[in-house]
Amino acid sequence: MAADLHLRIVTPDRTIVDRKVAAVSFQGVDGGYGILPHHAPLMTAIAQTGSAEITEVDGRKHELFVSDGFAQMQHNVLTLVCEAGEFAHEIDLNRVKAAEQKAREKMAGLDKLSEEFLRAEAQLRKALAREMLARRNSGTGSLG
Amino acid sequence: MANLKELRGRIKSVASIAQITRAMEMVASMKLRKVQAKAQAFHPYTEEIRHMIERLAGKVSKEGELPLFRAREVHTVGILVVSSDRGLCGSYNSNLLFSLKKIAEELQQGGKQVKFWCYGRKSYAWLQRRGFHVERFFVEPALDKADFGAAKMIAQALVEAFSTGLVDDVRLYYTRFQSMIRFVPKQEPFLPISSIAVGEPDDDRFELDFLLEPDANTVFNRLMPRYLETVVYDAMVQALASEHASRRMAMKSATDAAVRMNKGLKKVYNRARQENITKELLDIVGGASAVS
Numbered sequence: 001m002a003a004d005l006h007l008r009i010v011t012p013d014r015t016i017v018d019r020k021v022a023a024v025s026f027q028g029v030d031g032g033y034g035i036l037p038h039h040a041p042l043m044t045a046i047a048q049t050g051s052a053e054i055t056e057v058d059g060r061k062h063e064l065f066v067s068d069g070f071a072q073m074q075h076n077v078l079t080l081v082c083e084a085g086e087f088a089h090e091i092d093l094n095r096v097k098a099a100e101q102k103a104r105e106k107m108a109g110l111d112k113l114s115e116e117f118l119r120a121e122a123q124l125r126k127a128l129a130r131e132m133l134a135r136r137n138s139g140t141g142s143l144g
Numbered sequence: 145m146a147n148l149k150e151l152r153g154r155i156k157s158v159a160s161i162a163q164i165t166r167a168m169e170m171v172a173s174m175k176l177r178k179v180q181a182k183a184q185a186f187h188p189y190t191e192e193i194r195h196m197i198e199r200l201a202g203k204v205s206k207e208g209e210l211p212l213f214r215a216r217e218v219h220t221v222g223i224l225v226v227s228s229d230r231g232l233c234g235s236y237n238s239n240l241l242f243s244l245k246k247i248a249e250e251l252q253q254g255g256k257q258v259k260f261w262c263y264g265r266k267s268y269a270w271l272q273r274r275g276f277h278v279e280r281f282f283v284e285p286a287l288d289k290a291d292f293g294a295a296k297m298i299a300q301a302l303v304e305a306f307s308t309g310l311v312d313d314v315r316l317y318y319t320r321f322q323s324m325i326r327f328v329p330k331q332e333p334f335l336p337i338s339s340i341a342v343g344e345p346d347d348d349r350f351e352l353d354f355l356l357e358p359d360a361n362t363v364f365n366r367l368m369p370r371y372l373e374t375v376v377y378d379a380m381v382q383a384l385a386s387e388h389a390s391r392r393m394a395m396k397s398a399t400d401a402a403v404r405m406n407k408g409l410k411k412v413y414n415r416a417r418q419e420n421i422t423k424e425l426l427d428i429v430g431g432a433s434a435v436s
Contacts (some may be wrong), residue, residue, distance in 0.1 A: 010188045043196065043199065043355070044357045045363050074354070081193060081370075
């Protein structure tokens with residue numbers, strides 16, 4: 001039996017993924033991680049706007065957007081705990097566009113050093129990351 | 145009998161009240177179910193965050209910068225109150241607010257200032273009327289529609305108030321949902337964080353050695369705000385569930401009372417009608433025998 005890895009992705013709204021996968025890669029705060037089955041125990045923070053790629057047991061790959069979270073590996077279970085998580089095909093481009101627009105407008109009227117500006121900038125970055133991911137994946141088939 | 149018409153009017157109005165309260169009861173129980181589903185979906189997230197904190201707590205050095213843990217002398221107490229936006233939910237709000245008043249008065253007698261953060265229109269109006277100092281009233285989004293984002297915003301506001309020194313102690317005050325028929329007002333300490341033991345040795349439950357990147361304190365400091373958000377969100381969901389359950393109960397007893405009243409009124413009405421008919425019959429019979 002091929003070794004596989006149990007992946008759980010948990011957000012405040014729902015548990016997105018809870019199944020066996022072959023591999024996962026994601027961006028941590030200090031660089032990219034690639035997790036294979038039986039990785040050493042690990043705990044790290046995920047980059048504010050990142051994407052994760054899941055390689056399914058059958059070799060297919062899925063990308064998803066994750067933001068503001070943590071990853072921990074324990075007993076061959078990888079748990080991504082993040083505030084938002086969406087599969088690329090679930091991303092609503094119109095909503096993302098609206099968010100992007102809003103963030104840009106907000107930034108235009110703010111002092112570049114203020115906290116508000118940084119917050120708006122983070123929003124913008126999230127919107128852009130989502131958009132990029134959705135575009136890259138548009139046209140791919142649905143998930144199994 | 146002029147009484148008959150009056151009775152008919154009353155029967156009708158009581159029946160329509162019963163209809164309305166029954167509808168409200170059903171809406172409340174549906175909303176309650178929704179909130180419970182929300183709470184359930186949220187549960188794994190809280191568990192994970194808590195679990196990670198426990199796992200990390202042993203690795204964090206106390207010398208590190210953990211300002212949210214530092215207790216200081218308390219001059220001002222901040223209380224976040226979660227109540228409902230609307231009434232007609234039985235004693236839900238009054239239970240909460242009366243015991244809140246007691247707590248606030250005790251604090252004030254102890255020479256402390258009390259500042260309030262309000263979620264829910266009822267608590268805001270109530271506190272304002274009694275001359276308490278309300279620091280901020282959260283209006284958007286309405287509690288009914290509140291999601292994790294709202295909890296995040298509130299947690300941020302509270303953390304900011306604590307770290308700028310506006311308040312030295314933050315508590316949450318809300319109604320905890322215990323069962324469909326039991327909800328109790330509850331006070332919970334929020335800041336400084338005391339519920340987590342930092343620097344305690346690890347539990348055996350975890351794999352002891354693990355990679356930590358970039359380092360324990362960095363991860364921990366990023367984890368803390370998340371944890372606080374879950375605490376606030378939990379309070380909100382609990383309060384919301386209690387509100388709906390309380391409203392459901394209040395509306396159920398209102399419906400029952402209306403139905404009972406309607407029954408009584410109908411009995412009176414029928415008796416009066418019967419009496420009328422008998423009287424009329426007697427009149428007719430009397431008239432007929434007089435003619436013949």
